[in-house]
Amino acid sequence: MDAIYYFKNNWTEKDQDDLNFLKNELGYFAEPIKTNVIVDEYPKKDQESN
Numbered sequence: 583m584d585a586i587y588y589f590k591n592n593w594t595e596k597d598q599d600d601l602n603f604l605k606n607e608l609g610y611f612a613e614p615i616k617t618n619v620i621v622d623e624y625p626k627k628d629q630e631s632n
Contacts, residue, residue, distance in 0.1 A: 590597065604610040 601611070605612050
């Protein structure tokens with residue numbers, strides 16, 4: 583599985599053009615699949631060792 587997270591505060595028209603090129607010409611991110619996952623940061627009480 584490959585994944586990428588790209589965050590940019592100020593999305594410009596050039597950024598959108600670059601994204602459209604990646605999608606249309608190269609096929610990247612053409613049909614993204616979004617999956618939500620919840621991960622507990624700390625183990626639950628019943629999972630801790632004594």
